[in-house]
Amino acid sequence: DTAVSQTPKYLVTQMGNDKSIKCEQNLGHDTMYWYKQDSKKFLKIMFSYNNKELIINETVPNRFSPKSPDKAHLNLHINSLELGDSAVYFCASSLAARGGRYEQFFGPGTRLTVL
Amino acid sequence: GDSVTQMEGPVTLSEEAFLTINCTYTATGYPSLFWYVQYPGEGLQLLLKATKADDKGSNKGFEATYRKETTSFHLEKGSVQVSDSAVYFCALSVRDTGRRALTFGSGTRLQVQP
Numbered sequence: 001d002t003a004v005s006q007t008p009k010y011l012v013t014q015m016g017n018d019k020s021i022k023c024e025q026n027l028g029h030d031t032m033y034w035y036k037q038d039s040k041k042f043l044k045i046m047f048s049y050n051n052k053e054l055i056i057n058e059t060v061p062n063r064f065s066p067k068s069p070d071k072a073h074l075n076l077h078i079n080s081l082e083l084g085d086s087a088v089y090f091c092a093s094s095l096a097a098r099g100g101r102y103e104q105f106f107g108p109g110t111r112l113t114v115l
Numbered sequence: 116g117d118s119v120t121q122m123e124g125p126v127t128l129s130e131e132a133f134l135t136i137n138c139t140y141t142a143t144g145y146p147s148l149f150w151y152v153q154y155p156g157e158g159l160q161l162l163l164k165a166t167k168a169d170d171k172g173s174n175k176g177f178e179a180t181y182r183k184e185t186t187s188f189h190l191e192k193g194s195v196q197v198s199d200s201a202v203y204f205c206a207l208s209v210r211d212t213g214r215r216a217l218t219f220g221s222g223t224r225l226q227v228q229p
Contacts, residue, residue: 035217043204043217045218056215090159092159106151107158109157
């Protein structure tokens with residue numbers, strides 16, 4: 001009964017490959033996010049979807065493409081992986097509510113290592 | 116833009132010591148403020164939050180008060196335990212925008228020694 005789940009937990013791959021990370025939430029939330037945590041633990045938003053609509057697309061290379069097949073899922077596909085893509089990627093979800101009282105629930109993270 | 120500044124870590128304390136982790140922010144609108152905690156090898160968990168000025172968030176002995184006049188949200192705990200060892204992140208989100216994403220500070224690692 002995990003609230004926000006991600007697969008895989010670990011991903012080791014070669015430069016130039018294409019890979020996907022999957023995220024699912026069973027909380028009934030309507031907004032989902034991808035964050036990147038670098039080696040210094042700094043967290044930064046990459047994308048956000050609300051009801052399957054992209055609402056945030058930060059300055060992220062075009063090689064990164066999110067896809068939301070439904071409100072409960074948000075996947076991240078990465079083309080032509082580079083060394084600098086090595087990081088921990090966190091999925092999160094929340095309810096869109098005015099006043100900012102919502103909290104975001106995070107998945108366990110996917111540690112991506114590009115060799 | 117929005118930003119959050121946290122004190123540099125690591126912070127090393129003995130068990131039962133008093134903890135303060137400073138957090139200040141700048142925001143384009145009226146922010147809600149959060150503290151998240153990340154235990155080793157795990158994802159982030161919400162520790163506490165405050166959504167308007169002078170609100171105090173509290174959980175598991177941790178407290179933080181939303182101070183609009185000093186744009187601060189410092190985290191405190193009266194007596195830390197070894198199990199509190201983790202990375203603590205201060206974060207904000209701005210109301211009344213469609214953005215909804217969290218802006219995080221750089222994180223502060225806390226090490227509690229027995």
